[in-house]
Amino acid sequence: MRFIKNKLSFDKKNVENLAKKFGTPLYCYSHNKIKSNILELKKYFQSFSPLICFAVKSNTNIKILKEIKKFNLGADVVSIGELLKALKAGIKAKKIVFSGVGKTSSELDYAIKQNILLINAESKSEILEIEKIAKKKKKIVDIGVRLNPNTDAQTLSQISTGKKENKFGVGEKVFLQLVKYINKSKNLNLKCLSVHIGSQILNHKPYQRMLKVVDKIIRKSKYKFEYIDLGGGMGIDYDHNNSKLNLEKYSLDIKKFIKTHKVKIIFEPGRSIIGDSAILITKIIYIKEGDKKDFIILDVAMNDLMRPALYGAKHKIIPLRKVSKKSKKSYEFVGPICESTDTFSIVKNYQKLNEGDFLAICDVGAYGMSLASNYNVRPKPMEILIKNSKIQILNKRQKISDLI
Ligand code: LLP
Numbered sequence: 253m254r255f256i257k258n259k260l261s262f263d264k265k266n267v268e269n270l271a272k273k274f275g276t277p278l279y280c281y282s283h284n285k286i287k288s289n290i291l292e293l294k295k296y297f298q299s300f301s302p303l304i305c306f307a308v309k310s311n312t313n314i315k316i317l318k319e320i321k322k323f324n325l326g327a328d329v330v331s332i333g334e335l336l337k338a339l340k341a342g343i344k345a346k347k348i349v350f351s352g353v354g355k356t357s358s359e360l361d362y363a364i365k366q367n368i369l370l371i372n373a374e375s376k377s378e379i380l381e382i383e384k385i386a387k388k389k390k391k392i393v394d395i396g397v398r399l400n401p402n403t404d405a406q407t408l409s410q411i412s413t414g415k416k417e418n419k420f421g422v423g424e425k426v427f428l429q430l431v432k433y434i435n436k437s438k439n440l441n442l443k444c445l446s447v448h449i450g451s452q453i454l455n456h457k458p459y460q461r462m463l464k465v466v467d468k469i470i471r472k473s474k475y476k477f478e479y480i481d482l483g484g485g486m487g488i489d490y491d492h493n494n495s496k497l498n499l500e501k502y503s504l505d506i507k508k509f510i511k512t513h514k515v516k517i518i519f520e521p522g523r524s525i526i527g528d529s530a531i532l533i534t535k536i537i538y539i540k541e542g543d544k545k546d547f548i549i550l551d552v553a554m555n556d557l558m559r560p561a562l563y564g565a566k567h568k569i570i571p572l573r574k575v576s577k578k579s580k581k582s583y584e585f586v587g588p589i590c591e592s593t594d595t596f597s598i599v600k601n602y603q604k605l606n607e608g609d610f611l612a613i614c615d616v617g618a619y620g621m622s623l624a625s626n627y628n629v630r631p632k633p634m635e636i637l638i639k640n641s642k643i644q645i646l647n648k649r650q651k652i653s654d655l656i
Contacts, residue, residue: 258573289526296502446480481518553628561591
């Protein structure tokens with residue numbers, strides 16, 4: 253993304269032209285960026301060639317899933333809906349792992365029928381349910397057990413998952429009991445220990461601590477796991493100040509870990525693959541002047557991009573045309589929805605904006621469209637992909653008539 257003659261260009265396309273052609277709000281993805289993110293992960297981890305299972309929850313667009321599949325990635329799914337989408341995108345069942353604390357009996361039944369790589373169970377009750385279904389089907393089902401390593405991921409509390417007060421996985425004591433139980437079961441085959449301590453992790457230290465806990469527990473269990481699924485969570489640079497996770501350090505720690513434990517590594521990244529691959533283009537409907545700040549009222553709202561309202565997440569907002577004149581007052585970028593949390597950010601010293609100007613909200617590829625809703629009976633935005641300098645429509649704009 254850069255300015256060419258003061259006009260924003262994204263994957264070599266003039267963004268304002270896209271806004272005018274397709275209308276706003278508009279999600280626009282770059283295939284080049286998705287590709288370079290995948291290749292970067294593969295490069296850092298190449299010495300132990302992990303299975304990379306894309307976390308479908310971060311972006312559920314089937315055309316995106318098809319593109320990701322072409323890089324030989326698998327999928328991490330958390331519902332039957334995501335499993336069906338991953339399969340429909342052509343991702344092989346043997347590259348799919350199924351996570352989640354509340355998989356229903358029919359979801360488990362379907363996953364077992366499809367012979368997916370692993371069902372990563374998160375409780376004793378779930379394991380008993382899988383065993384019951386497996387027995388009925390006279391099958392042996394490959395499973396993982398998710399460990400809650402009680403490790404602080406040092407990320408937003410709302411997206412932290414690896415502490416003992418979180419609902420995810422089981423603690424050490426139960427984990428060790430479950431290993432013994434599964435070992436004796438005729439219908440369950442324990443293949444994997446899985447962990448996922450949280451999302452948008454920028455510091456490699458929590459991962460280091462997580463690996464230490466996993467190491468300790470494997471030793472205690474005396475069990476030979478075939479896979480260790482380290483989950484996802486690799487953070488991206490939302491602030492645009494080089495604050496990415498240090499993948500090299502993370503990779504070194506994993507290399508050390510596999511020297512002792514000869515296991516195959518699985519990752520479940522979502523955000524680090526798709527997060528910075530998209531912008532959300534929006535138009536200013538009105539500018540409402542206030543005493544201390546002006547409200548920039550956009551045509552995009554919390555229903556289109558939920559992260560700021562839900563987690564106080566910050567996304568950079570950049571104008572499509574650069575001008576040198578500055579606004580005297582701060583700007584608050586808000587959506588039209590009748591909620592005070594429908595706000596994106598407050599910025600000082602922004603360039604002077606006018607009604608009708610276009611803006612781009614950055615890094616919205618992950619948990620952007622996948623969290624979008626029809627709140628206030630607002631149609632969901634259109635999604636496009638720039639690939640090899642051509643535009644592909646990923647998803648048409650919903651029509652109001654579809655919602656009535
Ligand atoms: N694996 C499991 C078991 C997960 O729960 C998640 C994310 C991932 C993998 C992928 O994590 P990632 O690599 O994308 O960080 N909506 C929030 C994020 C919620 C993440 C939930 N679990 C947000 O917009 O920040």
